[in-house]
Amino acid sequence: MTHSNNNRLSIAPSSVDGAEQIFSPGAVALLEELCREYAHEVDDLLSHRQQRQHQIDNGLLPNFLKETAAIREQDWTIRGIPADLQDRRVEITGPVERKMIINALNANVKVFMADFEDSLAPSWEKVVQGQINLRDANKRDIDFVASDTGKAYRLKDDPAVLIARVRGIHLPEVHVLFDGKPVPGCLVDFALYFYHNYLALLERGSAPYFYIPKLQHYQEAQWWAKVFAHVEQKYCLQVGTIKCTCLIETLPAVFEMDEILHALKDNIVALNCGRWDYIFSYIKTLRQHGDRVLPDRQQVTMDKPFLSAYSRLLIKTCHKRGALAMGGMAAFIPSKDPAENQQVLDKVYGDKRLEARNGHDGTWVAHPGLADVAMDVFDNFIGEGQSNQLHISRDVDAPITASELLEPCQGTRTEQGMRLNIRVSLQYIEAWINGNGCVPIYGLMEDAATAEISRSTIWQWIKHGQSLDNGQVVTADLFIAMLSEEMDVVRKELGDERFVNGKFDEAAKLLTHITTATELVDFLTLPGYQLLTEQQQTTQAA
Structure with a gap:
């Protein structure tokens, strides 16, 4: 292990070329400072999750919190959305691999979410290489030559906006120890990405942007707000320079969206319907409730009542607070067979049309081949000269209740x-x-x-x-x-x-x-x- 000056932080060596630049003295000092100030609080946040889950396991269904009713009832908005994040009508996602980054940034999309989380198996070498790749991308100095074909990949002149998704607070990084204990992987991802990219981004009129996954309770958003504020103050940045989008992909979090936006109101710009994890969380959270068992995965679609309510409540909550409401993932892959491919495109079109009609400001695709159809849908709904659908308030909707968000899903098990x-x-x-x-x-x-x-x-x-x-x-x-x-x-x-x-x-x-x-x-x-x-x-x- 390599060690920082006072030996509280130890970092495993990496065989990746350029690793020594990523673990520069300044980057290591920032990571150590964040670990010293905030890493110990993660255990309490995870313990709070377990306590709440224990209550649900014993019969208490999730609901809106009485103690935070004032936040939901008061009139307030987030600080604001930077110019280059106003239009996010199509976003593509993928791991922080070099070829992927170039192809995604070159795709017909507005944003690329570079992922250290669900689409990356976080081996130490991939985590380190990912940071090098993102640094090079933000410097506009990234290329790749395929070893098998010799094909060269280079960044176009006007690439998509890059947002880095860090790991969830539950995932440790065993290759970085603080006082002998693995640190939260999210702090590693955040500190290294911020340190190596903030200057290049600010010089270009942008800033460090992050996706925050797997939030369950607003106290976790408060923790992130402290981390962001600490770093902004340390580097003499204006309050709210760092911007984040939070995924609402757990069942408990859908009842605390106002509270999450409020906790992060200086830094947050959007919430996202992470629907696949949300379905998983519905199962996990209600695991002891035999009356809420899901059918086949293919039958759990966004037109089901509990998922439709989730999408509509997210849009209404975000737009009330001045935040964007991002839609979910189209996980299809284009087919080489024309007839099959048309079926794929038709499914994506119908899915994205439902999101856009509900009032989402943008959506996710997993493959560049789906970007055009998603873009066409949102172009039609957002219209000429507009960047988003923040004007759609859904104020005329009836209030969405806890029972709607928890409604059992009909279907068969085959x-x-x-x-x-x-x-x-x-x-x-x-x-x-x-x-x-x-x-x-x-x-x-x-x-x-x-x-x-x-x-x-x-x-x-x-x-x-x-x-x-x-x-x-x-x-x-x-x-x-x-x-x-x-x-x-x-x-x-x-x-x-x-x-x-x-x-x-x-x-x-x-x-x-x-x-x-x-x-x-x-x-x-x-x-x-x-x-x-x-x-x-x-x-x-x-």
């Missing part, structure tokens, strides 16, 4: 759906522990959120003894039998060589553990991160 969940989870976990967090599977770009839905759905069916539409009761034994059969299916689909050289046995073991456990495992990325780290250590030792 053997086909269960088997698909198994194959998706298996292949995603196998890719993740191999260091790949963004994986095309069956025409969708899967990341951790969609894999979480797949595995937690089966856990929920086992927990509450649900029956499939063919009459089979879902049990742990049924899951294990199906997993064995689906392993063979995946082997045939991928071929013996790929299967044998992969880590499918390890993936199946982890999938079995998290699917048949008595208690629902909070995040598959936590045990997955342990396997990823062990794999990295084994590789280095070899």
Whole structure:
């Protein structure tokens, strides 16, 4: 390990070229200062999550908070939105990999969300390389040559705006220790990105922009507000220079959107409907409530009452406070078959039209090939000379109640759906522990959120003894039998060589553990991160 001056912060070495520049004395000093001031508070925030979950497990359903009613009732707005974040009608997302960054910034989109979270398996080398890549992108000095084809990739003259998504507060970074304890990965991502990019961004008339994931309660937003204010003061920046967008992708957070906006009102510009994680959180939060079991994942669409209410409440809350309301992810991948591709584009068009009609200011796509259709939809709704739909207040809507946000989702549970969940989870976990967090599977770009839905759905069916539409009761034994059969299916689909050289046995073991456990495992990325780290250590030792 390398050490800072007073030996409280230790950082593992990296073999990535340029790592020594990322861990410069100034960057390390900032990270150490943030760890000293704020890292210890994360344990209390995570403990608060557990306390609230315990109450829900014992029968108390989530609801709007009585103690913060004044914040919801008072008239206030956020500080404001910078010029280059006013128009976010289409955003593309992807991991902080060099080729991806260039292609995403060159796409027909307004924003690229560069991801250290759900679409990145955070091996130490990828975390470090990601910071180098983003620094180079913000300097407009990034290129890439593919080793297999020799094709060169370069940044166009007017690329999209870059926003960095840091990890959630629950994810540790085991390669950075403060007083011998792993620090929150989000502090590593934030400190390094801010330090190496703020000057270049300010000189260009922009600023450091961040996506904050996985918030559950407004106290977590207050923590981030303190971190932002500390850094702005340290570097003599105007209050509100750092800007963030918070994902509302947990069920508890949808009841605290006003409070989250208020806590971060100097720095926040938008909320985002992170719908895949939101569906996972609906399962996880209501895990003890047998009357709220979800059907097949493919049937849980945005026109379902509980998801429609979520989208409309987010828009109404954001626009009331002067913040943008971002829509959710289109995870489809374009097909080379013209007929199939048209079906994909039609689905994306319908999904994005629903979002735009509701009043969202923009939306997400996972692939550049979907940018044009999403852009056309939002161009039509936003109109000439406008940047967003902040004028849509939804004030005429009836108040959205807790019961609407919690309404059970109708649909069927099928053997086909269960088997698909198994194959998706298996292949995603196998890719993740191999260091790949963004994986095309069956025409969708899967990341951790969609894999979480797949595995937690089966856990929920086992927990509450649900029956499939063919009459089979879902049990742990049924899951294990199906997993064995689906392993063979995946082997045939991928071929013996790929299967044998992969880590499918390890993936199946982890999938079995998290699917048949008595208690629902909070995040598959936590045990997955342990396997990823062990794999990295084994590789280095070899």
